[in-house]
Amino acid sequence: MTLYMIGIGLWDEKDITVKGAEAIKKCSKVFLENYTSKPGVSIERLEKFHGKKIILADRNLVEKHNYEILEPAKQECVSFLVIGDVFSATTHTDLYLTAIKEGINVIVINNASILNVVGIVGLELYKYGKTTSIPFHNKDVEAPYDVIKQNKKNKLHTLLLLDIDAEHNKYMMVKEAIEYLLRVENKRREKVFTKTTTCVGVARLGSEKPKIISGTAEQLLKADFGEPLHSLIVPGELHFVEEDALKQWKNI
Ligand SMILES: C[S@@+](CC[C@H](N)C(=O)[O-])C[C@H]1O[C@@H](n2cnc3c(N)ncnc32)[C@H](O)[C@@H]1O
Numbered sequence: 001m002t003l004y005m006i007g008i009g010l011w012d013e014k015d016i017t018v019k020g021a022e023a024i025k026k027c028s029k030v031f032l033e034n035y036t037s038k039p040g041v042s043i044e045r046l047e048k049f050h051g052k053k054i055i056l057a058d059r060n061l062v063e064k065h066n067y068e069i070l071e072p073a074k075q076e077c078v079s080f081l082v083i084g085d086v087f088s089a090t091t092h093t094d095l096y097l098t099a100i101k102e103g104i105n106v107i108v109i110n111n112a113s114i115l116n117v118v119g120i121v122g123l124e125l126y127k128y129g130k131t132t133s134i135p136f137h138n139k140d141v142e143a144p145y146d147v148i149k150q151n152k153k154n155k156l157h158t159l160l161l162l163d164i165d166a167e168h169n170k171y172m173m174v175k176e177a178i179e180y181l182l183r184v185e186n187k188r189r190e191k192v193f194t195k196t197t198t199c200v201g202v203a204r205l206g207s208e209k210p211k212i213i214s215g216t217a218e219q220l221l222k223a224d225f226g227e228p229l230h231s232l233i234v235p236g237e238l239h240f241v242e243e244d245a246l247k248q249w250k251n252i
Contacts, residue, residue: 003073007085007111010206011040013049020109028076031057036090037083088113122245129156145184149192155237171228174201200233214249
């Protein structure tokens with residue numbers, strides 16, 4: 001019948017669009033992809049709001065056993081929920097293409113993503129360069145440092161997404177991200193990310209109580225961002241309006 005791929009937004013059960021909530025009502029099965037992000041509320045709260053049982057879909061199910069989602073979608077309506085937006089900073093193109101190839105009707109219902117909600121910081125979204133992620137296992141990883149270097153060369157801002165290990169309930173914090181970048185700086189010594197580099201740490205964007213702090217890397221190391229999820233931004237060249245916007249986040 002139909003596979004609905006629905007972005008549920010970044011925070012609570014009410015961030016879903018009316019269109020998304022109405023689609024879920026029609027579905028006999030509701031999956032929630034739970035390995036690339038984390039909802040701000042419990043699964044029970046989401047289930048209560050939608051009046052449906054939610055099946056958690058881990059990487060193994062989505063990438064290796066996607067027939068568990070696709071087979072029922074051939075007979076009935078099935079929802080595949082994604083935290084944030086369906087195709088933003090996450091890769092569900094394979095599921096989409098396989099569903100289409102198998103003749104399933106697919107309807108995508110979009111929502112806000114970390115990629116646009118980060119606009120609250122006040123840095124122009126069109127002045128961001130390549131986005132990068134910092135993995136937990138980063139001993140020999142320098143790619144995020146190189147992305148900042150390239151973006152800075154082009155006067156562009158860098159959004160760094162921080163790793164998630166949902167299975168072990170582990171979420172990388174701003175502090176760990178800064179420590180990692182300083183470690184790479186210590187090795188490379190190219191002055192791409194030093195203790196005096198201005199950066200902006202953000203946590204729980206999309207909630208009613210987001211935490212946003214701008215300051216030097218050294219200052220942010222001491223800041224308390226609280227519960228996940230966290231991201232880090234390294235600004236490129238700042239327009240004076242962007243400079244003004246960052247001033248409001250300086251009270252640590
Ligand atoms: C793979 S991305 C999220 C993709 C998601 N589909 C979206 O559209 O936002 C997950 C990473 O984005 C960042 N992130 C997601 N939601 C966030 C939030 N509400 N506040 C701060 N950072 C967030 C974190 O660094 C997290 O590890």
